[in-house]
């Protein structure tokens with residue numbers, strides 16, 4: 001029996017809903033085909049956005065969507081993607097597959113997608129190959145309400161009202177694909193860009209997000225904070241879960257038990273990364289509070305055999321579901337510093353929510369985790385603790401078998417999300433809730449299956465949540481049996 005304790009008397013604060021953010025890049029079939037379709041493709045759409053995909057994504061209550069990259073962002077010149085579609089410049093997507101980018105999906109289309117999804121846009125601007133003027137014009141184009149050259153251009157393109165885009169990323173991976181800069185150089189550039197990204201209206205302040213470190217490059221965060229910390233609202237970092245090495249990422253579907261535990265061990269590293277980057281931010285921030293944004297995270301495996309290596313299309317299994325579950329638990333439990341996270345990516349790329357094939361689509365196990373966790377958004381994080389034992393094949397990749405987080409919504413409902421990482425042994429959970437008063441009802445949902453279980457276009461519902469049966473109420477909480485390799489969500493309602 002593993003004892004878990006949820007303590008409603010202790011909290012790190014509100015879980016920023018933006019932790020449940022997403023990322024969509026002009027990469028492979030994410031935007032084109034995955035989200036945005038040609039009028040003649042015979043796929044139902046509204047203003048070009050697939051109705052099936054948008055409908056499914058709306059159920060996730062996506063709070064914020066990052067765009068247009070990724071590496072693509074630092075090659076993107078936004079003025080290529082506005083105005084009559086026939087006249088838009090055709091360019092080469094040099095980072096991703098060398099394919100033609102016809103710019104048919106640009107600023108207006110992205111903001112229309114956000115409108116349909118009901119989410120906030122997060123635009124990543126071009127620092128690597130753009131200019132301060134170009135970036136500042138983009139903000140003016142989106143946000144200026146009165147008369148100005150860019151506001152007039154926007155109106156000429158059919159949009160009267162400003163969109164009030166709040167979140168702006170100052171470059172992407174500027175240590176790598178975004179310009180191969182050194183930290184001090186980027187930090188100075190970041191100050192310069194931040195200066196010219198204007199809030200055009202006092203009621204709509206901007207959130208300026210600095211391009212941050214690669215994984216555990218703490219020196220990057222330190223130098224960035226020292227030089228530019230006073231000019232930005234948040235600093236990002238990127239971390240991908242790769243089981244072995246970048247050279248040997250391994251298959252998304254056919255993997256050994258060792259690779260299963262290796263991926264989970266690497267995913268759990270997020271805890272230490274968030275802790276350490278947060279500590280540096282706290283140390284160097286002045287009066288102005290600077291948040292931590294993990295604007296790219298998730299699994300990265302070999303592409304599916306026979307697919308374009310530059311398109312990063314991979315399948316998604318229960319292993320991915322567990323990576324999502326532990327990562328979201330970690331972000332929830334660091335809600336005092338993590339203000340946003342964006343899993344990579346929304347559709348058809350890396351650890352996607354949705355895969356499509358022509359007019360067909362399927363929901364991945366990762367999608368279901370986001371759906372089961374969605375009530376953590378804007379809820380009050382609660383301190384939680386669970387007894388664990390180590391599980392794994394070899395010493396190097398042993399991981400704790402259980403992983404949890406908890407929160408309380410404004411109506412008093414407590415959501416406890418728990419993952420059993422052991423792929424062979426079930427776990428008996430004995431969960432006590434402190435500081436909550438009398439419990440009314442408890443329900444549970446469960447996503448489970450063998451580590452390699454996944455959905456296909458022939459069997460799109462092989463992995464999906466089901467009711468978790470036989471929850472037993474106890475004097476101070478409940479008991480439940482967790483099968484091997486599962487993600488569970490318990491909702492405890494007050495009497």
Ligand code: AHR
Nearest residue numbers: 069070071072172173344
């Ligand atoms: O998400 C895929 C790529 O990974 C992004 O374009 C880049 O920022 C990162 O290296």
